Amino acid sequence: MNATPIATRMSRRRWLAAALLSVVLAACAPLPPGAAGTDPLPSWNAGPAKQRIIDFVRAVSTEGSKDYVAPAERVAVFDNDGTLWTEYPMYTQMLFVFDRIKALAPQHPQWQQQEPFKSALAGDLRGALAGGEQAIAQLVLAAQSGMSTEAFEGQVRRWIGQAQDPRFKRPYETLSYQPMHEVLWYLRASGFTTYIVSGGSQAFMRAFADRVYGIPPERVIGTRQQLEFQVRGRNAELLLLPKVDFVNDGDNKPVAIDAGVGRRPIAAFGNSDGDVPMLQYTTSGPGLRLGMLVHHDDAQREYAYDRASAIGRLSQGLDLYKTWGWTLISMKNDWKTVFDPLP
């Protein structure tokens, strides 16, 4: 849990390189107009999205600025799926769940005849999810129950170290977005505390969020299953039960932020309609606020989807963003690179 996060290490290296380069350039000759000094977001193209982030961070972190915010109140919240890493054509957690269902199938012969398990075992992922949220819940709860929270995180860690994305031919955790790593790093370097507030299972995300995003378990807020406290002799554990306790999406996201943070964030990043309430909560507090939505409009380098998609639908967000003063991030135009180059 305490190793330096891979991705942060990578973005820090780049970030330092950019900073050093600008010092060297400054020492050698007057900078050409338009050449950035220290560019905190080197994977972003110049444009309104990049500018908005930089202006916001400078305004709230410059002492004496009329928009100055004390460090303890500099809280930024991030959705995970589709905002920090790829969620399309299927949430990564569901791919873990499908693999677990296959591994558990011999103990559950009835699954061969019973949906959504039958389709899942036949490799028909779309078919398995035809039953909507109820089917998803059935699969997730069957795959993620009957063990301690600590044993479960170990399972996720082993899986995520091995599984590969078929299109990009790389481990899932390297399908996180380099430009967003830079935002996380830039915010933390500017005194912010960064949280994940996402619909994924809290225990699933905690297994990699520290290493991949530099976000420790206590700042990962997600969907929760019921837990049972169990004491046997001198040993006490928390067991994951096959029941949903809290779905961290939509109106529940601000509620979860109150429970786990207890301060209204001043910056929020999302990508789907499930993030709209979190952005509304964040950006209606007093003072300068930042709300941003990643718009998946890049079929070539990643995927293009919004209003009509079952995964990561962005429709209400597109209707509301102007009124609320949020900024769309165009993956196609605003991001110089999407994924970090593999080491």
Next chain:
Amino acid sequence: MNATPIATRMSRRRWLAAALLSVVLAACAPLPPGAAGTDPLPSWNAGPAKQRIIDFVRAVSTEGSKDYVAPAERVAVFDNDGTLWTEYPMYTQMLFVFDRIKALAPQHPQWQQQEPFKSALAGDLRGALAGGEQAIAQLVLAAQSGMSTEAFEGQVRRWIGQAQDPRFKRPYETLSYQPMHEVLWYLRASGFTTYIVSGGSQAFMRAFADRVYGIPPERVIGTRQQLEFQVRGRNAELLLLPKVDFVNDGDNKPVAIDAGVGRRPIAAFGNSDGDVPMLQYTTSGPGLRLGMLVHHDDAQREYAYDRASAIGRLSQGLDLYKTWGWTLISMKNDWKTVFDPLP
């Protein structure tokens, strides 16, 4: 929220004074045998409780020690009522609730004839609580609903700045225990993160925990009411509803620690049977662990109660503490002072 905590400031001053004194003594003459070097817990009498805390902190924070624990995993959890401040003869939060009920009574004429409100309005606190947990919940929910979480915290802050304890003739927040302030300060100075995990309302405790204990809102875990996310025009708020969402006591304390911390603590301090599961969870992890129970045995300086008390009953804890390797803190024998002198 960001001012230096009063109590921490006081304990820090003492702590620095003790440290400086030891340096001066060391410079002047050889220390007499038994004279402490830097005493991190000056309000504690020498004895097994004090020694256990110091030995534990040194073992887990000394690099190269076989019991060394990385700073990120140095998590310590504290119950609040009866562990960090006085809870007897009535939880401070209930005194706030009674005052709110009185203030709200003109809008609720039916309360004059209806228990538990009738007794509460007549000043008969014991009578008001005769209905047990259900009566407590009725009063709390009536007093703490229909406003935003932020407005509620403002109310608590105003109340706690004015209300006085009738026996000790001092504000309630100064009825926190000086020896426990020193433990909080000593742990944080040794790289620990300290959390409150208490049965009090989360929103109530957050209103003063930062100032009084140096524990910021994101590290205060408590009982929660249901919240409603409400958007009006360009404004979004969380409203406190008159429904209990989560009672943070007993078996629920480890569950809440998983939700809000995501790491198993290595040290836990409590005082009642409602803290036993939290101590079991904490002290059954691998490596060195610390479990401690404050035993209220000091009727003269505070109160004496344990097995037979309705408030803060300690019975199962007295049966189990030896088997589980926990240490009792005798308020009478282990604490040199109980409350910090008023400024």
